[in-house]
Amino acid sequence: MTEIPRETRVLDAVVSLVDSLLVDFDVMDLLTELTERCADLIDVAAAGFLLADPFDQLHLLAATTEQARELELFQLQADQGPCMECYSSGEPVSVADLAAESARWPRFVPAALDAGFASVHAVPMRAAGNVLGALGLFGTRPGALSDADRLVAQTLAHIACVAILQEHAPTPSTVMPQLRSVLTSRVVVDQAKGFLHEVFDVSVEDAFTLLRQYSRAKGEHLTDVARRLMTDRHSRPVLIAAMADFAKASQD
Numbered sequence: 001m002t003e004i005p006r007e008t009r010v011l012d013a014v015v016s017l018v019d020s021l022l023v024d025f026d027v028m029d030l031l032t033e034l035t036e037r038c039a040d041l042i043d044v045a046a047a048g049f050l051l052a053d054p055f056d057q058l059h060l061l062a063a064t065t066e067q068a069r070e071l072e073l074f075q076l077q078a079d080q081g082p083c084m085e086c087y088s089s090g091e092p093v094s095v096a097d098l099a100a101e102s103a104r105w106p107r108f109v110p111a112a113l114d115a116g117f118a119s120v121h122a123v124p125m126r127a128a129g130n131v132l133g134a135l136g137l138f139g140t141r142p143g144a145l146s147d148a149d150r151l152v153a154q155t156l157a158h159i160a161c162v163a164i165l166q167e168h169a170p171t172p173s174t175v176m177p178q179l180r181s182v183l184t185s186r187v188v189v190d191q192a193k194g195f196l197h198e199v200f201d202v203s204v205e206d207a208f209t210l211l212r213q214y215s216r217a218k219g220e221h222l223t224d225v226a227r228r229l230m231t232d233r234h235s236r237p238v239l240i241a242a243m244a245d246f247a248k249a250s251q252d
Contacts, residue, residue, distance in 0.1 A: 006041065010152055013037045017159050021166060026221035028185050029212060030163050031062040034156050035135075039064045041156075042149045044137040045117070048072040049160060050083045051125070051133035053183055054176045058087060058133060061186050066205045067115045068138055074111050075136075081108040083134040086122035090131045092154070094121045096144040112138070121145040123153045127161045132179065135160070185223045192226035199240060200247070214246050 017037070020030055031049055038047035048063035050072060058076055063069035075081035082093040095101050096119050102109045112120060119139035125132040135157040137145070145153070164182050189211070196207035211229075215222040229239055 010041055010155075013041060014155065014159070017156075021159075021162060024221075025163070026215070026223055027163050027166075027182055028062070028189050029215070029222040031160055032212065034160050034163075035062045035064045038135065038137060038153060038156055041152050042137060042145075043139065043143065044119075044121070045140040046138045048083075048136045048138075049125070049133060050076070050087065050136065051164070051179065051182065051186075052087065052131070053179060058083070059183055059186065061133075061182070066203070067117075068136070069205075071112055071115050071117065071138065072136060075108060078105075078107040078111070080105045081112075081136075082120045082122035083136040086124050086134040086136075087131055090124050090126070092121070092123045092145075092150060094145040094150070095119060097142040099142075116140055118142045119144075121150075121153070123150065123157050125157045125161050127165055132161060132164070188223060188230060189226045192229045195229060196243070200244070210243060210247055213250065214243050217246065 017030070017034065020033075035047040035049060039045065046063065046065045046068035048068045048071075049061040050058040051061045052058050060069065060072045060076070063072055071081075072083065075084055082095060086093045098109055098112055098118055098120055117138045118141050121137040121139075122134045123137075124134055135153055137153060165178050189208075192211055193204050193208045196202070196211060197204045200207065200210070202210070211226060212222055215225045218225070225239075229236060232239075
């Protein structure tokens with residue numbers, strides 16, 4: 001079977017994601033898909049988005065793997081790493097051999113190497129002249145980010161910005177309220193992941209997969225299902241039972 005050229009796969013991903021922006025969509029689900037597309041289209045093992053709040057503090061929005069999620073959170077704790085540097089400078093960051101950068105990021109480098117990553121990169125998320133966050137890319141072997149890969153990553157980061165700011169043209173007065181809305185959605189989804197992790201005794205990653213797949217199968221927004229799970233105590237038992245049935249059917 002002939003392998004589909006990378007350029008074709010990139011265009012297909014962009015068209016698919018832009019199509020999603022033209023209909024009713026869930027921003028958290030779309031951002032998760034964007035990270036998955038990054039890992040598929042670029043020569044990296046994992047990807048994750050960090051978004052800044054109105055107080056200039058970064059928060060994790062989405063990541064493709066639990067290792068990437070933990071490393072992104074470690075960056076926030078340690079206040080160092082490619083995404084932190086990218087957000088501060090507003091410029092792309094590319095480290096081909098992480099082992100050679102211990103002096104640059106003395107706390108981040110050992111943690112990244114322990115997680116199995118050998119190269120890291122980041123591109124900024126920009127709108128209305130502001131840097132909103134960063135897209136982090138993590139490779140399991142040394143290697144530079146090519147110009148083509150950087151362009152793909154930057155394109156997907158731009159799509160993420162459009163998804164976040166889709167209701168209005170991005171201006172300084174409209175950016176901050178929309179950022180607050182997205183960060184609130186992220187908190188609700190995180191709470192729901194943790195709740196399902198406890199209820200079904202599965203990993204947090206599997207809990208999120210269940211939440212996302214169930215939402216898509218039912219034609220509902222990921223955030224809406226998460227919010228109902230966490231705030232509607234009357235319908236919660238029915239929803240948990242339905243998700244349990246869905247999980248069982250998916251395994252059969």
